[in-house]
Amino acid sequence: MNHSTRMKLSIGAVGIAAALVLSGCASGGSTGDSTASSSGELTPITLQLQWVAQAQFAGYYAAVAQGYYKKEGLNVTIKEAGTTTVPIDVLAAGDADYAISWVPKVLGSIEQGTKVTDVAQIFERSGTTQISFKDKGITSAADLKGKKVGSWGYGNQWELFAGMQKAGIDTTSQISLVQQAFDMNGFLAGDIDAAQAMTYNEYAQVLETVNPATGKLYQPSELNVINWNDEGTAMLQDAIWADADKLANDKTYASNTVKFIKASIEGWVYARDHPQEAADIVLKAGPTLGASHQLWQTNEVNKLIWPSTGGIGAIQKKAWDQTVKIALGTKDDTGSTIITTAPPATAYSNKYVDQALKELKAEGVDVLGKDFTPLTVALKEGGK
Amino acid sequence: MKRLRGAMLGIAGIVLLGVLWEAYKALAPANGVAINGLTVLPRTSDAAMPHLSTMLQRALDPVSSVPGSAPLWAAVLQASAFTLSVAAVGWLVGVIVGLVIATIMQRFRTAESALLPWVVLSQTVPLIALAPLVKRWGTFVHLGAFDWQDWMSVALIASYLAFFPVSIGALRGFSSPERAHLDLMRAYGVGWWRTHLRLRVPASVPYLVPALRLAAANAVIGTVVAEVSIGLSGGVGRMIIDFAQTGSSDPAKQWAPIFGAVIVGLVAAGAVVLIGLALGKYRRNEVPA
Numbered sequence: 125m126n127h128s129t130r131m132k133l134s135i136g137a138v139g140i141a142a143a144l145v146l147s148g149c150a151s152g153g154s155t156g157d158s159t160a161s162s163s164g165e166l167t168p169i170t171l172q173l174q175w176v177a178q179a180q181f182a183g184y185y186a187a188v189a190q191g192y193y194k195k196e197g198l199n200v201t202i203k204e205a206g207t208t209t210v211p212i213d214v215l216a217a218g219d220a221d222y223a224i225s226w227v228p229k230v231l232g233s234i235e236q237g238t239k240v241t242d243v244a245q246i247f248e249r250s251g252t253t254q255i256s257f258k259d260k261g262i263t264s265a266a267d268l269k270g271k272k273v274g275s276w277g278y279g280n281q282w283e284l285f286a287g288m289q290k291a292g293i294d295t296t297s298q299i300s301l302v303q304q305a306f307d308m309n310g311f312l313a314g315d316i317d318a319a320q321a322m323t324y325n326e327y328a329q330v331l332e333t334v335n336p337a338t339g340k341l342y343q344p345s346e347l348n349v350i351n352w353n354d355e356g357t358a359m360l361q362d363a364i365w366a367d368a369d370k371l372a373n374d375k376t377y378a379s380n381t382v383k384f385i386k387a388s389i390e391g392w393v394y395a396r397d398h399p400q401e402a403a404d405i406v407l408k409a410g411p412t413l414g415a416s417h418q419l420w421q422t423n424e425v426n427k428l429i430w431p432s433t434g435g436i437g438a439i440q441k442k443a444w445d446q447t448v449k450i451a452l453g454t455k456d457d458t459g460s461t462i463i464t465t466a467p468p469a470t471a472y473s474n475k476y477v478d479q480a481l482k483e484l485k486a487e488g489v490d491v492l493g494k495d496f497t498p499l500t501v502a503l504k505e506g507g508k
Numbered sequence: 509m510k511r512l513r514g515a516m517l518g519i520a521g522i523v524l525l526g527v528l529w530e531a532y533k534a535l536a537p538a539n540g541v542a543i544n545g546l547t548v549l550p551r552t553s554d555a556a557m558p559h560l561s562t563m564l565q566r567a568l569d570p571v572s573s574v575p576g577s578a579p580l581w582a583a584v585l586q587a588s589a590f591t592l593s594v595a596a597v598g599w600l601v602g603v604i605v606g607l608v609i610a611t612i613m614q615r616f617r618t619a620e621s622a623l624l625p626w627v628v629l630s631q632t633v634p635l636i637a638l639a640p641l642v643k644r645w646g647t648f649v650h651l652g653a654f655d656w657q658d659w660m661s662v663a664l665i666a667s668y669l670a671f672f673p674v675s676i677g678a679l680r681g682f683s684s685p686e687r688a689h690l691d692l693m694r695a696y697g698v699g700w701w702r703t704h705l706r707l708r709v710p711a712s713v714p715y716l717v718p719a720l721r722l723a724a725a726n727a728v729i730g731t732v733v734a735e736v737s738i739g740l741s742g743g744v745g746r747m748i749i750d751f752a753q754t755g756s757s758d759p760a761k762q763w764a765p766i767f768g769a770v771i772v773g774l775v776a777a778g779a780v781v782l783i784g785l786a787l788g789k790y791r792r793n794e795v796p797a
Binding site for chain 2: 175176177204205206207208209210213214217219305306307308309311312313325329330332333334407410411412413414415416417504505506507508
């Protein structure tokens, strides 16, 4: 190799490195969500989700896309979560103004001193189920005795344990607990008799899979579903959480909280009335997600909200008390409970959501959804 | 000729891997092999091990049924380019930091004693513990119009992994000149800095090139893991999370981003080879890292 080729190669290498650096800067810049320059007098607000973009959060994405937040004077940035993100920690550290999280996952943090408040209980019902194939004959929690029971753990196991213990099963000796992965391969291969499944996600994953015996997709008629809402051990799931200290001391934050809840509810009303459009909005935020799966998810999430008992977001004391009771009294496989004492009064408040609902009702928005009828979504193989 | 042979062997290795995959799938029982209920050999069902042809076919199909959806391979390439660019930034920062640390350690014996244990210790911190912290610190960075972006957190984590082999390799390289050469420089009355540039830096190249290659591999791994950990969108790591949902119903799909990560690694290693070629005249007596 002579000197001039070597020179060319070194120039080439430096050029490639520089191009990579530049493209890194360019693409990174365009993915940033800062629209501060165009926001004018809008108040910047950050919302921390508990997972990456998917239709579970359709209402918030719809509220951004439809300009409901802007109408309230807020410029909302939605932050997605990774596998190690704890939304409540992000909120408590002041890196987000509001966070979405399940109530049982937050109660433990509250007991350890994190000062946050559930200001709107968006999901009224629980989406967690335990599914099994018909031939296993598992139709109620009591039937799980002696079975291979799947669980994700990490705070997703409490309704399952509460349900089994309520049915008189000794969860330390009378079941064999199987750690469940993201996918449903363990369930389909028979390693798990009854698997944990969210109605809006894993249940659909099974129905998107071809049954090798029939050559067609698995059908709902081939599955038994234990629904914790029916078993009486449901716990409250997706709620909007706010910083308790700031609510008490910062008047602007308190009034922004009402505005934020109000616009979020409008987003969820939009998702109820326009599920297809809401799913499309989500697909824009997560372009590699499957379209039929996201429409299914929007529809199932709608079922968890609508029809609403006291207006979307209003916390039902009975449901809250049931969640707290299970959190105090249920021991999981490690032998611990979520909390040891009842949470403080600041753990939830209907003050802000009531104000938001009052304003929405005055504007003629239907916040109860009494006439809500879910779609029948046709799933495609692989959720495409 | 020698290079051609190397390329042929490389291709043969890939083909062999493919043959092994299909052979195991064809010969091993569908439910794997379990001893006392403990699976020792994996399942070979289509959900666990899709055929290579299925993976290829899936890569040619569109990502989703949304009209205008790009073919999967194109989406993966785009994500790979994003991941590669973030990894490149991380690599560059890591290399610079590694060289600076090595220079300081070489210059001051006390600095070596004080810093080296920390450099080694730094690599024992689990990446997944670090990622949320780095992301959080980033949100406190506001310098005028400059705002910390999430991709910078990912690049920072990549650089954290990349700087280590560089600092260790460069330190060994800087200390490698023979006594006689150093004495000669001293006899000429050349100062420390010029000795460093003229003697130590060129002498470090045989140590540095393998270190740069390790740093490139580390930067890619750091980028993909950090993307998964903090949920940064746009790259291969995030694609792996998104596609995990279809692990049962569309099992071939989730292999595409894995191949994307492999491509990123190969391109990164290839770029370092180019740098190595450019530095060829200094690479006598190269040592393995």
